[in-house]
Amino acid sequence: MTLCAMYLKICFVLVKIFLVQVVASPSASGHYKRIRSVSVPVSDGSCGDITLNLYVSPRLNRSISDVLEIAWTVDRVLTGDWIGLFDYNPNLTSTTDLTDYLHSVPVNWTTGAVFTGVQIKRNLSTSRPYEPGCLGYWAVYVRGDTGEAALVTCLSTEPRWMENSWNEISQLSLAEAFLPGTHNSAAFKEVYSPYYENIVHKYTYNQDLNIHDQLVFGARVLDLRIGHYSNTDQKWWSNHDFIRLRPFKEVLDDVKRFLDNTKEIVILDIHNFPVGFKVNSAETHRDFVRYLEEEVGDRVLPATHGWGASLASLLATGRRLVVAYNSQNASAPFLWYPIWHRWGNKQDVSSLQRYFSDVFSGHNAAPWSAMMELTPRPLDVLLDTYGGLREMAAESNVQVNKWLQGSWGRSCNIVSVDFIRGTSVVKSAIKWNRIRAGHPGCVNHTRT
Ligand SMILES: *[C@@H]1O[C@H](CO)[C@@H](O)[C@H](O)[C@H]1NC(C)=O
Ligand SMILES: *[C@@H]1O[C@H](CO)[C@@H](O)[C@H](O)[C@H]1NC(C)=O
Ligand SMILES: *[C@@H]1O[C@H](CO)[C@@H](O)[C@H](O)[C@H]1NC(C)=O
Ligand SMILES: *[C@@H]1O[C@H](CO)[C@@H](O)[C@H](O)[C@H]1NC(C)=O
Ligand SMILES: *[C@@H]1O[C@H](CO)[C@@H](O)[C@H](O)[C@H]1NC(C)=O
Numbered sequence: 001m002t003l004c005a006m007y008l009k010i011c012f013v014l015v016k017i018f019l020v021q022v023v024a025s026p027s028a029s030g031h032y033k034r035i036r037s038v039s040v041p042v043s044d045g046s047c048g049d050i051t052l053n054l055y056v057s058p059r060l061n062r063s064i065s066d067v068l069e070i071a072w073t074v075d076r077v078l079t080g081d082w083i084g085l086f087d088y089n090p091n092l093t094s095t096t097d098l099t100d101y102l103h104s105v106p107v108n109w110t111t112g113a114v115f116t117g118v119q120i121k122r123n124l125s126t127s128r129p130y131e132p133g134c135l136g137y138w139a140v141y142v143r144g145d146t147g148e149a150a151l152v153t154c155l156s157t158e159p160r161w162m163e164n165s166w167n168e169i170s171q172l173s174l175a176e177a178f179l180p181g182t183h184n185s186a187a188f189k190e191v192y193s194p195y196y197e198n199i200v201h202k203y204t205y206n207q208d209l210n211i212h213d214q215l216v217f218g219a220r221v222l223d224l225r226i227g228h229y230s231n232t233d234q235k236w237w238s239n240h241d242f243i244r245l246r247p248f249k250e251v252l253d254d255v256k257r258f259l260d261n262t263k264e265i266v267i268l269d270i271h272n273f274p275v276g277f278k279v280n281s282a283e284t285h286r287d288f289v290r291y292l293e294e295e296v297g298d299r300v301l302p303a304t305h306g307w308g309a310s311l312a313s314l315l316a317t318g319r320r321l322v323v324a325y326n327s328q329n330a331s332a333p334f335l336w337y338p339i340w341h342r343w344g345n346k347q348d349v350s351s352l353q354r355y356f357s358d359v360f361s362g363h364n365a366a367p368w369s370a371m372m373e374l375t376p377r378p379l380d381v382l383l384d385t386y387g388g389l390r391e392m393a394a395e396s397n398v399q400v401n402k403w404l405q406g407s408w409g410r411s412c413n414i415v416s417v418d419f420i421r422g423t424s425v426v427k428s429a430i431k432w433n434r435i436r437a438g439h440p441g442c443v444n445h446t447r448t
C-alpha cells in the first residue's frame with residue numbers, strides 16, 4: 001500500500017468513527033430579532049462603476065459565527081470614500097441617516113473585502129420564506145466628495161428570481177442560462193451560533209443552509225450523491241462520498257415544498273453513487289429510479305424536452321423539476337443527460353483560477369457545471385492543512401464572486417459553490433441571465 005493510500009484509509013476510518021457523533025450533535029439555536037420594514041430601492045449590487053457584495057462568511061469558531069462580510073470593487077476611489085453596514089436602509093439621497101452604522105470601512109483601494117465582525121441574527125426559515133426580501137442588513141458605498149450614498153445593496157433571499165425576471169429570460173434555454181447551484185448540497189450543517197468544529201465537521205460539510213433554504217437563497221441546481229443501505233429503514237441516503245448524511249427523502253421533501261410554493265425550475269444533479277450501487281448495479285439503479293418516480297414522478301419534466309428547450313416551454317408543461325442522472329445503468333423517460341462536471345481538484349485559489357482560465361477558453365458542451373471550490377487532498381484532511389472547508393471557501397469565494405460578476409458569468413452554465421451564503425453567485429446569475437437575453441443587467445428593486 002502506498003503512503004497516500006494508507007493515509008486515505010486511516011482518514012476514512014477516523015471519519016467513520018466520528019460520524020455518529022457528527023450526525024447526532026444537536027443543532028444550535030440563536031436569538032432572532034424582528035426586522036424593521038422599509039421600502040427604498042436597493043440595487044443588485046453591481047450597478048455602474050461600483051460593485052458591492054454583502055454576504056455571510058462561512059468562518060466560525062467558539063466565539064463567533066454568521067458574520068457579515070463586505071466586498072467591493074470600484075473603478076475610481078475618491079478621497080474620503082467609505083462603506084457602511086447598517087441594520088436599516090439609509091435613504092439613497094439623504095445623508096442624515098448615514099451616521100448610525102454597525103460597522104464602517106474606509107475605502108483606500110479599488111477592490112477589497114472585510115470581515116465586519118457583525119453577526120447576523122436571522123434564521124432564513126422563519127418569516128415568509130417565499131417573499132424575496134432584504135434580511136435586515138444593508139451595505140452602502142458612500143462617496144467622499146458628496147458624502148452621499150452611491151450604491152445600496154442588501155443581504156437578501158431570492159426565492160423567486162426566475163419568476164421575477166420571467167419577462168426577460170423566458171426564451172433562454174437551460175443550456176444558455178447561468179444556473180447557480182450548490183456543491184455537495186446535502187452535506188450541510190445549519191449553525192446559527194458559535195460552535196467548536198472538530199476535524200470531521202471541518203471536512204464533512206460544504207453548506208450551512210438546508211436544502212430548502214439553499215433554494216430560497218436562490219440555488220437552482222443541487223449536486224447530490226446517493227448511498228444505498230439495504231439494512232436501514234430508509235434505503236436511500238444522501239452521502240458525502242462514503243459518509244452517510246441524511247435520508248434522501250428529506251432532500252426530496254424540501255425540494256417538493258419549495259416547488260409547491262414557487263414557480264421556479266429546480267434541477268437535481270444526481271451525480272454519484274458512492275455506496276451500495278456496485279453490487280447488482282443495474283438492479284439497484286432500477287430500484288432507486290422506481291423510488292424517484294414514486295416520490296417525484298408527478299413533478300419531473302420528461303427528458304425529451306432536453307437542455308435546449310426554452311424556460312417558457314418547460315414552464316408551459318406545468319412541471320418544473322429536472323432530474324439529471326449520471327449513470328448509464330439506469331434509464332427512464334424522466335432521466336435527463338448527466339451534467340458534465342468541470343472539477344479542477346485544486347488546493348489553492350491561483351491554481352483554481354488557472355484551471356478555469358483553461359476551461360473558459362475552451363469549448364464546453366452544456367449541460368456543464370463549473371465546480372468553483374477548493375478540494376483538500378486526503379493528507380490535507382488528516383493534517384488539517386487548510387483549517388477546513390469553511391476556511392477554504394472563505395478564501396476562494398471572494399475571488400469566485402469576482403470571476404462570476406466578470407466575464408466568466410457571461411459564458412458559464414451551471415456553477416456549483418461551497419457555502420452559498422458566502423457568495424454572490426445568485427446575484428451574478430440574475431444579472432447575466434438578463435444580459436444574455438438582451439436586457440440591461442443592472443436591476444434596482446424596491447424591497448421591504
Ligand atoms: C429556524 O426556524 C425554523 C422555523 O421556526 C425552525 O424549525 C428551525 O429549527 C430554526 N433553525 C435553527 C437552526 O434555529
Ligand atoms: C474567532 O474568530 C475571531 C474572528 O476571526 C477571532 O477574532 C477570535 O479570536 C476567534 N476566537 C477563537 C476562540 O478562536
Ligand atoms: C427617503 O426616500 C424615499 C423614497 O426615495 C422618499 O420618498 C423620502 O422622502 C425620503 N426621506 C427623506 C427623509 O429624505
Ligand atoms: C487600507 O487601509 C487599511 C486600514 O484601514 C490598511 O490596513 C491597508 O493596508 C490599506 N491598504 C492600502 C492599499 O493602502
Ligand atoms: C453497471 O452495471 C454493471 C453490472 O452490474 C457494472 O459492472 C458496472 O460497473 C455498472 N456501471 C456503472 C456506471 O455503474
Ligand SMILES: *[C@@H]1O[C@H](CO)[C@@H](O)[C@H](O)[C@H]1NC(C)=O
Nearest residue numbers: 043047048150440442443444
Ligand atoms: C439602478 O441604480 C443605479 C444607482 O443609482 C443606477 O446607476 C442605475 O442606472 C439603476 N438601474 C436601473 C436599471 O434603473
